Amino acid sequence: MTDAQQFTSQIRDDREHGASELARTCLDTLARHAGSIEVTSNEALRRQLIEFAQGLQSARPAMAAITNLIGEWIAAVERLPGGNVSTLRDDIKSISTTLILASENAVSSAAAHAAELVGTGKTVITHSLSSTVVAVFECLAGNVKAIVTESRPPSEGRRLAAKLSGLGIETDFISDQQMGLFAKRADVALVGADTIAGDGSVINKAGTYLLALAARDQGIPFYVCSESCKRSDHSSVGIVLESHDPAEFNPPRLAHVKSHNIYFDITPPHLVTAWITEHGRQHLDHLTKG
């Protein structure tokens, strides 16, 4: 297995990081690869890197940030003029750096907008672990309480609780099936997204749809905060929801019984109070126009 193949399968199997973080890790690795790969010609460098990038794009089809950011990277690399290999390596690295910085800034801006919308002194319930939602809590630390779900599998809510604990934020930690009970105690539900589909549907860790339903029934707003590169042109119907090995939650092995471990679910737009990106609060028609 080549380094590129190894990294691609690492991205495919990553259960630890959200879509934004993974997309930036991909860009960073493409930059390193541009610096180290052994090639004799400008065209070989470009071709091999673009092949690597395309493999990464298809590794996590449910994560539009990966598809989109790497898509921008490919387009920019294709536009680069010819020239010697060493200059091309530097130009490609600089494309990666620019895109990573833009993504980091987008996350910070989106988080700042969300923090303003949430306001101070509120209890925020969230599901899964989103680096954007962590950034919102960083903005509000000292003036916010949290309710965090375990988010099985692999229970990334445990890592979120550790982050919030580090920020000194008072946090209630619950198993996933208690979400309905605790939505009642929250003022706001706030999640990140793996992808926002063309119709405004939110593809995120399985259970997000349940939180949105509970928020609606309890009369609290349901906010989705993410950088705009999470937008996909595909409708939610066309999006493939990742499945992983059910062994992750150790189901019983029984005749006639089939276990499932679908990682994402789809929250329809009618349950979303607001989509928040680096451009602020987005309206559905604006959002779906792209």
Next chain:
Amino acid sequence: MTDAQQFTSQIRDDREHGASELARTCLDTLARHAGSIEVTSNEALRRQLIEFAQGLQSARPAMAAITNLIGEWIAAVERLPGGNVSTLRDDIKSISTTLILASENAVSSAAAHAAELVGTGKTVITHSLSSTVVAVFECLAGNVKAIVTESRPPSEGRRLAAKLSGLGIETDFISDQQMGLFAKRADVALVGADTIAGDGSVINKAGTYLLALAARDQGIPFYVCSESCKRSDHSSVGIVLESHDPAEFNPPRLAHVKSHNIYFDITPPHLVTAWITEHGRQHLDHLTKG
């Protein structure tokens, strides 16, 4: 600790059985106790047994079947004439037997009504483990498919999957947070109840409310099937939801983070398509009149 105290704390700590089964176990134990307890007078026998019964009633306040069935037992025991101790022991045993049989018959009738309402060839999604729901599956076996949630903690959905496997029923087994995804694949949602509150709210294993919300959003009916002795006169507001040790789901121990393990949630009546008891499909006004 006396035998009575030991049994009462066993009932308090039972995470394995539903309310109907526990109520019948209590009646059976009261009958055995009536046969074996050492007393010299008729009145001492009656008094000690009623004290034991009252302790059992308060052991699981969220389970109306226990309160109600034992309440009927106490009333019947109080009505028994005086006489010698041996006759009284026999009369008390016979009261228990009669109530147990009536409860078993009520469960069977409720299940038969629910099976008729569900119909054949359907996929039924359920949460938690209800002996009444198992009876519905027994009625429909050979002509039904099931979707079973893990129902943490303590994951009694695993035992339900084993029962359905034994009945040869094709079953999809999912972790709780996938409930929304799979409600979409079901024709009907069906659950038991620990208690039906005065306003028709359903107190059942935490997560039931989420299933009801998903059923509503997906346009499938949400049926609650239980014997009528699960009815409580209290409104859902007055009902205490049991909490257990969060260690059951092994939450992280962190500064500023408090973990919760509330076992039940409350599904409001507007999410219930039908309540089904031994008297058939109940309408809300009829149900709330008692």
